[in-house]
Amino acid sequence: MIAHSIFFYTFSIIAIVSAIMVTASKNTVHSVFFLILDFISISCLFIMIGAEFLGMIMLIVYVGAVAVLFLFVVMMLNVAQQKNQWFSSEASSKHIPVGLIISTLIFVELIIVVGGWKYKPDLFDINNSLELAKVSNTHSLGQVLYTDYIHVFQISGMILLVAMIGAIVLTFRKRVGVKTQSYIKQISRERSDGVSVLNVESNKGVKIDD
Amino acid sequence: MEYLGILFDQIYKILFLLVPVLVSVAMVVWLDRRVWAFVQKRQGPNVVGPFGLLQTIADALKYIFKEIIIPSSSNKVIFILAPIVTMTLALIAWAVIPFSATQVLADINVGILYLFAVSSLGVYGIIMGGWASNSKYPFLGAIRSAAQMVSYEVSIGVIIINVLLCVGSLNLNDIVIAQQNLWFVIPLFPMFVIFFISALAETNRPPFDLPEAEAELVAGYQTEYSGMMYAMFWLGEYANILLMCAMGAILFLGGWLSPLEIYPFTLVPGPIWLVLKILLLFLLFALVKAIVPRYRYDQLMKLGWKVFLPLSLIWVVLTASYLFYFNLLPVN
Structure with missing residues (x-):
């Protein structure tokens, strides 16, 4: 049991610290990396309580696919600059109260669910x-x-x-003037369609476009 | 004291697995270069040691003694972390590979999911290296490879579902034992071909080596790396290739089973069969590198999403309906 609790506390401390670092770190790419660390330690916790399928799916879906797309967006768009603007400038600070309200709501919901699960088990139809x-x-x-x-x-x-x-x-947007490759067109092309022999009068030249 | 005993026992087992894996990675690099050279009518590395077998070790020594240059504009922590992540992920996956019915480090019941998860994490080493270098060629290489690996993972996942439908378990040993009568390469041959090609794309091997296309991107995500850090990327890549070969051998070629259950074949122990199958797949990898020209990027994406994904999805429906109709679904 000692080893179990050592691992449990290691993973949960890593999870909590990295979750805090997601919001605290200045560099947005660093926050995404901390988010990935958070996902990994949470999936370790899932495996520790015997939900190994859930843990592995968490790794595959969240870390292997979703977080990669997060990283894409954060690296391509200049999110770091925007984030600094939000927090430093006067005009955009109205985002912060909205965020606070949402996080309070989530917190209250969590308290209701966890507390109810602990003290009123008959409320839950398992x-x-x-x-x-x-x-x-x-x-x-x-x-x-x-x-x-x-x-x-x-x-x-x-x-x-x-x-x-x-x-x-x-x-989706239809772009004009873009040459796309069509395998069927390429393969079904015959010599007779592409090449034609013309009799050219000297000093006249040829118009190809007719 | 009891815990220490378990700990030392495990460390001993892990060393017994990892040292052969690392040595075989070195040998496999040599094999790759030799095959490549023979296809082009060259000799390849043949000077250091017998047949040039020690060439990779000489190269690794050279890399160890070279200076590690960290660009001043790079993000240092992530820059150093990237090759470590690549190498670690390439090695931890070997924990679940079964070398025989009993010789497996961790016989977990979600083994194939673990393999898939680790191989899908492999993209982070590349993306971290590319971003932390803070330079255009590595970044372009990293973005290309991330898109490529995410796309081809999807079809590998669907192919794994095909195999799992025939097995009814996620344990790798169960997958091997289910092939006792018939290797899955025969009934699922199209899936084996798609798996092989997707594995080429997943490990950034030619013809899908666009992340490090030297004509356009210098060396892709490894451009800014030098010395031992470059060597770790390089060896990690080969360890990943060996891992994909092992995955192919277990999913389709019957893992540690001998090809025929008759007298001269049964003398050879299981681990040797697995190694031979991995080598066979690796030889195919090396040949493909030598004989196939590089894909264009849009063709690569088209192949992944518009050809492989629909094909493997249709095959899932076919396999499932076949098994259901003939009442062959594995139930335990």
Whole structure:
């Protein structure tokens, strides 16, 4: 048990410190790197409580894909400058109260959920129909996800699809004057289409465009 | 005291795994250069040691004694961290590779997810190196490689789902044992081809080595690196290639299983079969480097998103419906 608590406290201290550093560090790229460290230590914590599937998915989805896109955006746009402007200039400081209200809301919600879970367990309808001890994490997740919660699962998939289509529609623009490669056109091109032999009168030249 | 015993036992096991991996990385670099040279009718490195086998070790020694230059405008911490991250990620993944039914460092029940997660983290070494150098060529290389690796990971993930449908477990040893009668390379041959090509793209190997395309980007994300830090990028890349080969061998070529369960083949122990399969895949990697010209960037993206992703998704539907229709779904 000693080793367990040593690892638990190491990971949770890293998680909390890096979460603080996300907001505290001046360089925006550094904050994204701290966010990644935070994700990694949280997935370690997930693995420690026996939710190894969740931990691995956290690594694959958040660290492997989402945080890379974060890094992209932060590196390409000059977010660091904008962030400094927000905090230093007078005009834009109205963002801070909004952020404070949202974070207070999240904090209150967390207190309600965690406190309720601790002191009023009968409020929560936990489905114990599966004997979780016997099957592995992945199996039990799959059994619940694709039977009891299939509609929620499908709806969340549809929402993601709509978001994807929306992003494509917003960024799609038809550019004119761009030569795109078409494999079918290239392969189906014959010699007779491309080359023609003309009789050219001397000192006249040839117009190709007719 | 009890904990110390466990700790020393584990360290001993880890050293027994990592030292051979590092030595074989050095040998594999030599093999890669030799194959490349033979395709071009050259000799390749053949001076240091027998057949030039010690060439990589000589190179590594040279790198160790070179000065490490850190550009003054770079972000120093991240600049130094980047090659360390690359090398560490290339080595920690070997923890779950099964060399036989019992010889595996960590026999976890989400082994394939762990491998996939570690290989998807590999992009950070490159992106950190490219950004921290604070120079245009490394940054362009890093952006290219991030886009490339994220795109090809998607199809590798879908291919892994194909294999998992046939196995019914995420444990790597279970995946190997499920291939006892038939290696997955036969029923899932198109997936094996796509996996191989995606692995080339995932490890930034030619023909997909755009992140370090020397004609346009000097050396891509490694441009500002020198000495031992460059060598760590370089060896980490080869360790990653070996890892992808091991992944291919386990997913499709039956891992440590012998090709036929009859007398002369069963004499050879499992780890040797796995090493032979990894070497076979690596030879293919080396040949591809020598004979295929580099892709253009838009062609690379088109191949990943418009060809491989739909193809592997369709194959998932086909595999699932086949297994469901003939009642072959693995249930435990």
